Amino acid sequence: MKNTTNTTAPLSQKEASNILKLLKVDNKKNELLIFAIGFYTGFRISDILTITWEQLRSSDQICITEKKTKKERCISINKKLQTIINFCDEGQTGFCFVSARHHTGKAITVQGANKMIKRVFDRYEVKTLNASSHTLRKTFAYNLYINGGKSEDALIFVSHILNHSNLSVTRRYLGITQKKIENLILSLNF
Secondary structure (H helix, E strand, O other), X not given: OOOOOOOOOOOOHHHHHHHHHHHHHOOOHHHHHHHHHHHHHOOOHHHHOOOXXXXXXXXXXXXXXXXXXXXXXXXXXXXXXXXXXXHXXXXXXXXXXXXXXXXXXXXXXXXXXXXXXXXXXXXXXXXXXXXOOHHHHXXXXXXXXXXXXXXXXXXXXXXXXXXXXXXXXXXHHHOHHHHHHHHHHHOOOO
16 A cells, blocks of 8 residues: 555664664764654654753753643653763753854754754665654654553553643554554455
């Protein structure tokens, strides 16, 4: 079945891990940090871009007020994420993701982040449906669900973490409903 929607596809844990390894080897610290924060927190890109170095150094959690929902959200910093933060930390202050070209100290834009992310996908020949910054958030959610055994509890946790209004939104977000429909249709055997 051909997909004609603009749904963003998540990456597998192996694909995400490979991107992080390649970025580290290539010493692409800015890209490494944005991918790592996206993969390990599930924050929207508009929220990731507001994170400062001071926030990353001051706690074992990253706390933000979501731009979209206005709700506060705190995510514990995973040991692997902490290792990446330490690797990327060169004593900078202010926003983590600033425009190197404009030297304003202001955070890059969502459009700038999307360009950066697409360049990484192109550089490492990562093929995914509608690659964008949203791929990072979807990768987080999808892999939480998989690591939770694809259980109803895992679905509830993912829904809560992403601040979705109900489980049907999370099912659609993860593509669970559509995948079940496709499998059911493909199972027909007349």
